[in-house]
Amino acid sequence: MLRAGAIMAAGTMVSRLTGFLRTALLAAAIGTWALGDAYNAAYMIPLILFDLLLQGVLSSVIVPLIVRAQQNDADGGQAFEQRLMTLAVVVLAGVAVVGVLIAHPIMELYTAANWSAHKVDVAATLARFLLPQIALLGIGAMAGAILNTRDRFGAPMWAPVLNNIVQIGMLVAYLKIGTADIEQVTYGQLALLGLGTTAGIVAQTIVLVIALHRVGFRFRPRLDLRGSGLGQAARMAVWTFVYVGVTQLGFWVTTKLSTGAGGQAAGAGNSAYAYAYQLFQLPYGIIAVSVITAMLPRMSRFVAEGDLDSARAEFASGVRLVSSVIVPSSLLLLVLGPAVTTVIFSWGRMTVDSALYIGYVLMVFGLALVPFSIFQLLLRVFYSFGDTRTPAAIAGVNVAISATLSLIAYFVLPVRYIVIGMAFSFLITYVIGSGVAWTLASRRTGGLGGREVMAGLSRMFVAAIPASAVALAVLWLVREIAGITPVSSAVVLAVGGGAGLLLYLLTAHRMRVPEVGSIIGLVASRVGR
Structure with a gap:
């Protein structure tokens, strides 16, 4: 799992770093004011619809069923995979067409009442250019799922790099000819933003289709669904749709409240919420997603064989491996969040104050890294058993907590603190949600080794505290000397972040945290070659 995770982590790291550049250019090109809010609201619509229709089903239902079809079907599951791909293409293409036709009502649903009619029109125009991504995302996701069940993890993690490169080229062009003023933006400039973003997804999908062809998959449209086993998938997917629907209800509340806050305070x-969340996802995406992707097919096989001891060991190993990177990342984001965002966002049409505000939101998100990552790992325990009902019930609890706390933040806090309060709501939600999920998953598997995991986490946090202190000292010293500028923030990240990370690795290694030792050994062996 460590080797597979390393392959995916390398691709994800390059993907996230180029994604950072893309995000920085986007903020520089359109800012975080009216046009920025309109673009980010429209950008999320295809992702929301894709999540509702397929993304959640992939991890919870499709991957375990493909694994079983490969084990049990005479043709190694090829016909089952072809039917799944056919169904995904037909359904998502239809949804994309309908979405383009009703883009304006969709945007009215997700935006705040205090948005002007022109701002909603701009968001709807962007959405029309972006919504065809739904079909492309579906094809790419199905290709990635099939590749993962064949233990081919590289292409799904490296393909987004090409997507980011295409979008970076588009944003460089927009910086030269576009505007951040929503009252002056033209239809041609909106077309450049929207079609350029979609072109990146086209390139990403092509890479995944080529990779799928190379492992021997041949797509042949198949609509002979009777007796194909998809009925079982549909029954299992019902609760996944409930899960995704409930989480998207929570996202709808978050979007409505954050767009409302932006309408009152530019x-x-x-x-600001969207950019901070993207940065928060970096350490999670590099390590946790990589481990989860490698872990789910293996756990599904162990559960199918009735080997619960191996399934428990796989989960415990995954939690410790993820936490060995997530724990120091969490504390360093708490300390260095504003420095990160100042380096990335203080350019073009952005200001240092706007960048710092994103950093304050990121600091709170950083605290949520550990509970959020463990929660996502716990969901895979249920999915490996084919249980999609329990995650749906937990999601209901999460959304109820998050929506309630976010509403309190919206109506109680000063306008400038609303989004920060909503990030804190996210933190509380996943602390409670991970506790509930752990209790239920432990009952299902006969124990998850909670004491051993907590002991490991405690050692990691102890090892990370000196690293955070060093980073904080560098932050204070540099800002006392040079103030808050992009250059001083870059120095803080390079010196404070670098020294802090090195100190954590050395301290954890001396404290005999085995996962850190394994990572150091893997890196050393790669360098030695």
């Missing part, structure tokens, strides 16, 4: 709305 730069403190949906764009």
Whole structure:
């Protein structure tokens, strides 16, 4: 799992770093004010619809069923895979067409009442260019799922790099000819933003289709669904749709409230929340997603064989491996969040104050890294058993907590603090949600080794505290000397972040945290070659 995770982590790291550049250019090109909020609201619509229709089903239902079909079907599951791909293409293409036709009502649903009619029109125009991505995302996701069940993890993690490169080229062009003023933006400039973003998804999908062809998959449209086993998938997927629907209800509340906050205080709305969340996802995406992707097919095989001891060991190993990177990342984001965002966002049409605000939101998100990552790992325990009902019930609890706390933040806090309060709501939600999920998953598997996992986490946190202190000292010293600028923030990240990370690795290694030792050994062996 460590080797597979390393392959995916390398691709994800390059993908996230180029994604950072893309995000920085986007903020520089359109800012975090009216046009930025309109773009980010429209950008999320195809992702929301894709999540509702397929993304959640992939991890919870499709991957375990493909694994079983490969084990049990005479043709190694090829016909089953072809039917799944056919169904995904037909359904998602139809949804994309309908979405383009009703883009304006969709945007009215997700935006705040205090948005002007022109701002909603701009968001709807962008959405029409972006919504065809639904079909492309579906094809790419199905290709990635099939590749993962064949233990081919590289292409799904490296393909987004090409997507980011295409979008970076588009944003460089927009910086030269576009505007951040929503009242002056032209239809041609909106077309450049929307079609350029979609072109990146086209390139990403082509890479995945080529990779799928190379492992021997040949797509042949198949609509002979009777007796294909898809009925079982549909029954299992019902609760996944409930899960995704409930989580998207929570996202709808978040979007409505954050766009409402942005309508009252420029730069403190949906764009700030969205950019901070993207940065928060970096350490999670590099390590946790990589481990989860490698872990789920293996756990599904162990459960199918009735080997619960191996399934428990796989999960415990995954939690410790993820936490060995997530724990120091969490504390370093708490300390260095504003420095990160100042380096990335203080350019073009952005200001240092706007960048700092995103950093304050990121600091709170950083605290949520550990509970959020463990929660996502716990969901895979249920999915490996084919249980999609329990995650749906937990999602209901999460959304109820998050929506309640976010509403309190919206109506109680000063406008500039609303989005920060909503990030804190996210933190509380996943602390409670991970506790509930752990209890239920432990009952299902006969124990998850909670004491051993907590002991390992405690050692990691102890090892990370000196690293955070060093980073904080560097932050204070540099800002006392040079103030808050992009250059001083870059120095803080390079010196404070680098020294802090090195100190954590050395301290954890001396404290005999085995996962850190394994990572150091893997890196050393690669360098030695």
